[in-house]
Amino acid sequence: MDKKMTPLSKLFLLVIFFILYAPIFFLVIFSFNSGETMYDFKGFSLEWYRELFQDTRLLIIVLNTVVVALLSALISTIIGVLGALAIHQAKKRQTKNTLLSLNNILIVSPDVIIGASFLILFTMAGIKLGFYSVLLSHIAFSIPIVVLMVLPKLMEMSPTLIDAARDLGASRWNVLTKVIIPFIIPGIFAGFFMALTYSFDDFAVTFFVTGNGFSTLSVEIYSLARRGISLNINALSALLFLFTMLLVVIYYFITQRNKVNGMGVRKH
Amino acid sequence: MWIQMENKLTKNLYLFPYLLWIALFVIAPILLVLYYSFFDIEGNLSLINYQKFFTPVYLKMTFSSFWYAFLITAISLLIAYPTAYLLTKTKHKQLWLLLIIVPSWINLLLKAYAFIGIFGTYGAANSFLNLMGIGSQQILFTDFSFIFVSVYIFIPFMILPIFNSLNELNPTLLDAANDLGASKWTTFRRVIFPLTIDGVKSGCQVVFIPALSLFMLTRLIAGNRVITLGTSIEQHFLVTQDWGMGSTIAVFLIIIMVVIMVVTNTRKRGV
Amino acid sequence: MNSTIIQFTQVTKQYDNDPPVLNDVSFKIERGKFYTLLGPSGCGKTTILRLIAGFTEASKGEVLFNGKKINHVPANKRQVNTVFQDYALFPHLNVYENVAFGLRIKKMKNAEVDRKVKEALSFVNLKGYETREIREMSGGQRQRVAIARAIVNEPEVILLDEPLSALDLKLRTEMQYELRELQRRLGITFIFVTHDQEEALAMSDEIFVINKGKIQQSGTPIDIYDEPINRFVADFIGESNIVTGRMIEDYKVEFVGKEFECVDQGLNPNEPVDIVIRPEDLEITALERGKLQVRVDSQLFRGVHYEICGYDKDGNEWLVHSTKKATVGDEIGLYFDSEAIHVMRHGETEEEFDRRLEAYSDVDTNGK
Numbered sequence: 001m002d003k004k005m006t007p008l009s010k011l012f013l014l015v016i017f018f019i020l021y022a023p024i025f026f027l028v029i030f031s032f033n034s035g036e037t038m039y040d041f042k043g044f045s046l047e048w049y050r051e052l053f054q055d056t057r058l059l060i061i062v063l064n065t066v067v068v069a070l071l072s073a074l075i076s077t078i079i080g081v082l083g084a085l086a087i088h089q090a091k092k093r094q095t096k097n098t099l100l101s102l103n104n105i106l107i108v109s110p111d112v113i114i115g116a117s118f119l120i121l122f123t124m125a126g127i128k129l130g131f132y133s134v135l136l137s138h139i140a141f142s143i144p145i146v147v148l149m150v151l152p153k154l155m156e157m158s159p160t161l162i163d164a165a166r167d168l169g170a171s172r173w174n175v176l177t178k179v180i181i182p183f184i185i186p187g188i189f190a191g192f193f194m195a196l197t198y199s200f201d202d203f204a205v206t207f208f209v210t211g212n213g214f215s216t217l218s219v220e221i222y223s224l225a226r227r228g229i230s231l232n233i234n235a236l237s238a239l240l241f242l243f244t245m246l247l248v249v250i251y252y253f254i255t256q257r258n259k260v261n262g263m264g265v266r267k268h
Numbered sequence: 269m270w271i272q273m274e275n276k277l278t279k280n281l282y283l284f285p286y287l288l289w290i291a292l293f294v295i296a297p298i299l300l301v302l303y304y305s306f307f308d309i310e311g312n313l314s315l316i317n318y319q320k321f322f323t324p325v326y327l328k329m330t331f332s333s334f335w336y337a338f339l340i341t342a343i344s345l346l347i348a349y350p351t352a353y354l355l356t357k358t359k360h361k362q363l364w365l366l367l368i369i370v371p372s373w374i375n376l377l378l379k380a381y382a383f384i385g386i387f388g389t390y391g392a393a394n395s396f397l398n399l400m401g402i403g404s405q406q407i408l409f410t411d412f413s414f415i416f417v418s419v420y421i422f423i424p425f426m427i428l429p430i431f432n433s434l435n436e437l438n439p440t441l442l443d444a445a446n447d448l449g450a451s452k453w454t455t456f457r458r459v460i461f462p463l464t465i466d467g468v469k470s471g472c473q474v475v476f477i478p479a480l481s482l483f484m485l486t487r488l489i490a491g492n493r494v495i496t497l498g499t500s501i502e503q504h505f506l507v508t509q510d511w512g513m514g515s516t517i518a519v520f521l522i523i524i525m526v527v528i529m530v531v532t533n534t535r536k537r538g539v
Numbered sequence: 540m541n542s543t544i545i546q547f548t549q550v551t552k553q554y555d556n557d558p559p560v561l562n563d564v565s566f567k568i569e570r571g572k573f574y575t576l577l578g579p580s581g582c583g584k585t586t587i588l589r590l591i592a593g594f595t596e597a598s599k600g601e602v603l604f605n606g607k608k609i610n611h612v613p614a615n616k617r618q619v620n621t622v623f624q625d626y627a628l629f630p631h632l633n634v635y636e637n638v639a640f641g642l643r644i645k646k647m648k649n650a651e652v653d654r655k656v657k658e659a660l661s662f663v664n665l666k667g668y669e670t671r672e673i674r675e676m677s678g679g680q681r682q683r684v685a686i687a688r689a690i691v692n693e694p695e696v697i698l699l700d701e702p703l704s705a706l707d708l709k710l711r712t713e714m715q716y717e718l719r720e721l722q723r724r725l726g727i728t729f730i731f732v733t734h735d736q737e738e739a740l741a742m743s744d745e746i747f748v749i750n751k752g753k754i755q756q757s758g759t760p761i762d763i764y765d766e767p768i769n770r771f772v773a774d775f776i777g778e779s780n781i782v783t784g785r786m787i788e789d790y791k792v793e794f795v796g797k798e799f800e801c802v803d804q805g806l807n808p809n810e811p812v813d814i815v816i817r818p819e820d821l822e823i824t825a826l827e828r829g830k831l832q833v834r835v836d837s838q839l840f841r842g843v844h845y846e847i848c849g850y851d852k853d854g855n856e857w858l859v860h861s862t863k864k865a866t867v868g869d870e871i872g873l874y875f876d877s878e879a880i881h882v883m884r885h886g887e888t889e890e891e892f893d894r895r896l897e898a899y900s901d902v903d904t905n906g907k
């Protein structure tokens with residue numbers, strides 16, 4: 001392959017990157033607007049940020065979102081790791097494939113279907129819509145992604161490693177804690193972070209299963225955006241953008257430190 | 269092997285949470301959707317929803333939903349393939365790829381919201397058009413804005429698998445094709461594209477299925493002008509409270525999804 | 540003290556309805572010897588190892604360790620340790636912790652662990668490598684770590700599953716010496732699995748030649764090389780010329796249309812047999828002085844000798860290892876002693892074979 005890029009290629013990439021990032025920076029820049037619109041930059045001000053931090057309702061929603069994300073990521077990581085172990089140790093090929101297909105259903109399913117079907121599920125089960133229904137849904141749709149992040153690490157592990165541990169006298173519990181978990185820990189971290197971002201990003205499922213005044217950021221932004229432009233959303237998005245970048249950097253360093261090939265998103 | 273010979277009960281105890289999850293959150297919801305699709309709005313058992321689905325109103329909606337999803341997928345692919353290809357040729361390609369992916373980690377709603385500002389009557393896009401001497405246009409709440417924003421949102425998901433398959437391509441294969449006298453175009457057509465077809469397929473999968481079912485974009489950007497299968501499901505569940513009809517559409521969406529999965533028939537990559 | 544440490548009695552291993560991987564195998568392993576299980580891939584040699592280690596259970600038969608049945612004892616409760624083909628070193632632990640793994644499982648005191656690990660590492664010449672990460676070690680060094688990790692637990696038996704196959708030729712030869720030396724110093728039983736016959740011949744006290752789930756022949760390297768029991772063993776151990784023949788009467792055998800004197804007796808008259816003559820037992824001589832006449836087809840220089848390949852008039856291929864050079868296209872004579880002819884009966888069991896060989900040596904001693 002010739003490594004040189006023509007100026008046209010460079011321009012093409014430049015345009016792509018510009019289009020990808022322009023709207024985001026556009027949002028961030030206007031969060032500092034002293035005016036009230038997203039087209040007329042009147043002057044620099046931190047007014048919208050101050051308003052944001054005085055909005056207790058919004059702060060509670062942020063807290064809700066964080067609590068749901070952390071709890072759901074934690075629980076789905078535990079269950080997901082158990083699931084990956086289950087799939088990994090299934091002896092029959094067919095069992096393995098069936099489990100894997102079932103696992104992937106929620107990943108390929110459109111959010112609307114997940115949301116609608118969970119809504120039916122919670123209604124039938126008599127679970128009140130609100131914090132618990134949202135938390136349960138987030139756990140449910142994060143589990144398969146954890147499995148997919150952990151499973152390749154398990155596959156990568158040579159089966160003789162487990163034989164070797166057994167051979168050296170390790171009990172089943174020893175094997176799990178001293179060999180398997182340390183080996184797959186990068187996958188577990190990656191899974192946890194993916195679950196975290198899935199939870200933060202989710203709008204559609206939460207929109208379906210929330211109720212009784214419980215709300216997450218995504219749902220709140222949606223209802224605000226339906227009402228039109230309001231620059232405190234810009235301020236909020238600037239902060240969220242910062243937060244996302246922070247997550248990306250943490251994730252990047254974790255995968256780098258653990259010597260996961262490339263950047264970790266590529267190879268699960 | 270490591271589970272050998274230990275107590276059967278403890279051996280299987282750890283499977284319990286995961287299997288419970290499969291039963292409760294994977295299998296049960298699908299069955300419930302199927303079950304509900306056989307009830308009309310009054311809660312009577314009937315096939316009326318299926319009859320309704322085959323009336324022109326719903327068929328037209330399904331067709332237009334397909335058409336939009338197709339357009340979004342095709343345009344994404346046309347932009348994503350050259351982008352992915354050029355990315356593999358950059359020096360710090362993993363870093364550039366990361367930069368492509370970062371926007372996909374930013375909340376979907378915020379991106380949609382940004383476009384409300386950009387495409388608004390006095391927004392950045394119209395200022396640009398004025399500057400060019402074209403004059404203000406109605407951009408928001410048009411097909412164009414819907415497709416543009418959808419492509420914007422989905423493009424990283426299309427680039428990622430294509431980039432991966434291009435990146436895994438053995439460069440000596442290109443040398444070999446070159447050596448055997450293939451022109452650049454022939455090399456692309458006969459070697460590169462066939463070898464990266466799996467990436468293209470999984471890219472199309474991760475774009476097409478969500479494109480059929482997105483509903484907040486149609487509301488925020490297309491101003492209810494575009495109704496997709498997803499919008500329709502949301503409408504029935506949350507607005508008109510006709511869960512039966514909503515479930516019926518969901519059943520069809522699931523069937524379509526399965527068909528697409530079988531047709532593209534590649535292993536699913538989580539993004 | 541009973542010298543038998545491991546005993547297999549009629550052990551069969553079968554997965555589902557596939558043909559058995561191991562078919563009704565019985566043998567005894569004695570304390571303090573170096574054993575090699577030799578055979579082509581898929582012959583069942585690794586299965587034997589896994590049965591001893593406890594990674595898999597026998598479908599039928601008994602596995603005895605120190606006279607006790609251990610069929611259902613899990614791997615972590617057995618007093619054997621394995622050196623794996625890919626070494627199976629834990630990538631998240633350094634050299635020291637890899638070796639200490641088994642001791643830590645036993646909850647041994649730190650001071651004790653330290654002493655033993657250091658001793659084991661110096662045993663395999665890896666003193667000073669304690670804090671190295673596994674990925675910083677070369678293939679040969681990893682090999683040693685794997686051995687140290689096995690011996691530190693002071694097992695009665697060490698199992699080695701093709702541990703040298705990943706090393707280059709020079710290192711492999713070096714490790715062969717080292718392993719043999721190590722086994723002598725430790726004085727414990729080594730069971731070594733390989734498909735490399737030279738390795739087996741060089742290292743072992745006893746070799747089990749295995750094929751198709753059965754032990755074909757067992758014995759010292761010299762026994763097996765000199766007196767292969769059948770075509771498979773003859774062919775697998777060293778290079779051989781194998782032709783079919785007929786036993787005319789005691790000490791007289793016929794092959795390639797001629798009669799030859801031999802040292803075998805006690806077979807039925809006119810019994811069809813296989814004849815083996817090793818290439819190094821064939822000597823190039825003048826055409827008329829040769830017992831066989833062949834036309835030289837090709838010749839390769841192998842360093843120590845020439846490897847000459849020729850065909851007799853019946854089209855049988857004859858391989859000759861000779862320090863003398865031949866000319867391609869020439870017809871040459873081949874001479875051999877009567878002892879060089881090894882007669883193999885069809886379908887002879889190991890017991891019958893051993894009895895027959897014993898009978899010869901009786902005759903020899905009586906005769907002299």
